[in-house]
Amino acid sequence: MNTFKYDSTYYERVRESWTAVSYPIIRDLAREAISRHFSDHSNLTILDLGCGEGVYCSFLSCFGIVLGLDTSLEALVSARENYPGGVILGDAQTLPFPDNCFDIVFTTEMLEHILDWESVIAELSRVIKPGGLVLLTSTHYSTSIYIMLLQKPGLLEIARGSCNYLRGYFSKVRRTQFIRRWAFKPLGGHYHGFFRKEVCNCMTKKKFNIVSAQGFYAYPPIFLAQGGSIRQFLRHSPKPPWLKFLLLPPVMLLSLLNRFFYHTGLFANNFFIAAGSRKDD
DSSP states (O other): OOBOOOOHHHHHHHIIIIIHHHHHHHHHHHHHHHHHHOSOOSSEEEEEETOTTTTTHHHHGGGEEEEEEESOHHHHHHHHHHOTTOEEEOBTTBOSSOSSOEEEEEEESOGGGBSSHHHHHHHHHHHEEEEEEEEEEEEBGGGHHHHHHHTOOOHHHHHHHHHHHHHTTTOHHHHHHHIIIIISTTTTOOOOOBOHHHHHHHHHHTTEEEEEEEEEOSSOSOOHHHHTOHHHHHHTOOSSHHHHHHHHHHHHHHHHHHHHHHHHTOOOSEEEEEEEEOTTO
16 A cells, blocks of 8 residues: 555654644534534444544544544554544555445545545445545645745755746646655655645545535644744744844734635635535435
8 A cells, every 4th residue: 555654753743733723623624514414413333534543533423433444553552542432454445344334434634645545535435325424634735835845945945846836736747746755755745735626526426425625724824934923923032122023014914914814715725525425326
């Protein structure tokens, strides 16, 4: 299976940063989708696919019986501590389950780690019950430029990387090359940076109806100057004081821009898809 190797050190950092801020967003989106889709949502069979350390298993258990599955034994050791209810080792591309056995399949931030991601969508279509619901989140391509910048490359690398990033909007090959060479290669093993529409199109071909598809961001779209956060800037402000005074106006501007992006929905570093099975058509 072409997937990344689990790195506990990396995911400890992710848990402290990404998971801490994204969990309530993804939890609320999932709860709303489940409540709308099922009239009785108290006794469902649920697969947490790519459960990692079992962060979402306890939340999902509010709606029924949850089984977590992951490809990493190391991750499952932590998952069993976080959720004693049941987790197993398995491959998302060849799920060890019969057809039509889950009411809900929930998978968050896993798809981008698998080279043949369309095979995972096919497996979701196979194991979901008629009338069931798939809940999926993944990383939007726009995030990759920020990941590149967080690695603090030199000016020449920034120029070359940014050029390749822009080309990715017009060519899938260029997009894939940028993700693997410039952005995520040393950081978490991403193979893909998706556009929401391409995942929706693939799911539609695999006999899903898209119930909802929306972008969200847990991090501010502008990461410069402490993310444009005035509170963080003042807390971690540079010295001497005159430099703080000089930088405060652009930080305030960045903060306003972040609010603009948030309220207009013009930026999303991740996306959430809820898709219903139509295999009974």
